[in-house]
Amino acid sequence: MTEAETRAVAERAAARRPFWTIRRRDYLVGYLFITPQLAGSVVFVLLPLVLVGWYSMQEWNVLAGTFEFTGAENYAKLAADANLRSVLAATGIFSAGLVALNLTLALLLAILLNQRLRGTTLFRTLFFSPVLVSLVAWTIVWKFLLQAEGGINGVLGAAGIDGPNWLRGEATAMLSVIVVQVIKNVGLNMVLFLAALQGVPAQLYEAAKMDGAGAWTRFRRITVPLISPTILLTSIITVVGSLQVFAQIAVLTQGGPGTSTTVLIYYLYQQAFQFHHFGYGATISVLLFLIVAALTLLQWRLRRKWVFNEA
Template sequence: MLVRTKVATISPAETEGVGKKRLWTMAHQDALIGYLFILPQLAGITIFVVVPLVLVFWYSLHEWNVLAGNFDYTGLDNYRQLFADPVLPEILRVTGIFSIGLVAFNMSLALLLAILLNQKLHGIILFRTLFFSPVVVSLVAWTIVWGFLLQKDGGINGLLAVIGVEGPNWLRNETSAMVSVIIVQVFKNVGLNMVLFLAALQNVPGELYEAALMDGASRWQQFLRITLPLISPTVLLTAIITIVGSLQVFAQIAVLTQGGPGTSTTVLVYYLYQQAFQFHLFGYGSTLSILLFVIVAILTFAQWQLRKKWVFYEA
């Protein structure tokens, strides 16, 4: 007995339709939505970071004097001038001193304030607000006020005179000028790091301190063995932010000391400004910008690579 079976056939049109459906799947839709979400940020990075960086490198290969109207290709001449610049080693030394002093003072003070303000006391929110308020103050206004306070007959020396101490002209002495600029910058931005440390401290489980206290651990031991390891990711974040910020300080130097006395407060960013906008050597100024970019990139990369040795969650 023969049994006839009917074989289903698919027309070419249907086959083409199936193929088209496979080219546009749910995964492709999700990917497109994701790309649309990051498109504004990607466009911003491209326009305001990548393109300017490429242009700066291009300008560094030219001799560009705006006043004379010159824009001549010089190849690597600006980079040769960079290595032969007799002033640059002193500028890098001053930049290093400024950055190390600012980072050490800022992070130490921020952590100390965060520990002190991480208490459940009446009115503690007011103190947190007071210490954070300089962050939102205009940078130029803040610097101008401190410029008046640090003058020979300014408010700081007035307070010292009350206790019988004659203060120096803070901004006209090489040592005191550097210290003054560092303190002004630290007081301006320490509140930001303080808030970051405070948030990290509030996420440390209290049970760990109770267990350590029962085991007889001192306050210092609790800080070294519990607090510091658990907030180490925040320490890494604040270190990167503070170091990069210290290498980009300009307004405070320009308003307070103009790089003086001599070159005692002339950091790399201010030296770059002088070459480009005061001496109109935009080609050499662009070369200094590339040097600054390389320094920041190396320091950030080094910190990121070293994180596995001291960041608790990366061990």
């Protein structure tokens, strides 16, 4: 059979082949399954990002009804903003304090609750229950407790201690906001750590004990490496969450005293919705997005150095 005849036979076979082959049907089903998620990502993630970038190059005054293209003026204004340094410092202090305290306390609680002791179920419920409470209601209750004549100072007064006005001192205001947020969400990371701890094989601890390893050595050499993927997950979630805390600042301190608790997202709110500088607010949101993306990427890249089985 000549080459031309072979080609003709192949073409006739291809013509008889049905269009909806099994492979194409499988592809179609797969695309149909991911379409809702893909559409949601485009509409609620990608499109808003593009619009925020566009708005950041505008001077948009809703009250005056003006919408004027200004190019990079908002970014130049951001670089020259005298308040930006203090806002970034407050954001860094808040995020660092929240992440360190939350992860440390969550891991300690998980280790304690992982012991086979009576009443652990009750304590798990108590520590996790604040996660389920309404955020605004939780914050309002703590605002009353932290006032000069509130419940915290009432307890301290009964012990002969004159407590400060927690929400009006520059140092105590930041500490108060951090502690309130940690108590609210520490239960979530605690549950994640607890699940990871329960997945560590008990045989490894028994073998380490037989080799003479102490409690600290077992924790450092067995527990931490095997739960390191969960540590990575909780650290990313907590870091991103710390940069998005708004309601607690708005209810407890309104960014004060001064700008001591004015974190970046609250500063964004002030510029956009209090001072009606929507273009400048969009510029700040671009900065916030870049910070979140950079920190997440940094943690993801560093995982190879300390996360078990990621090298």
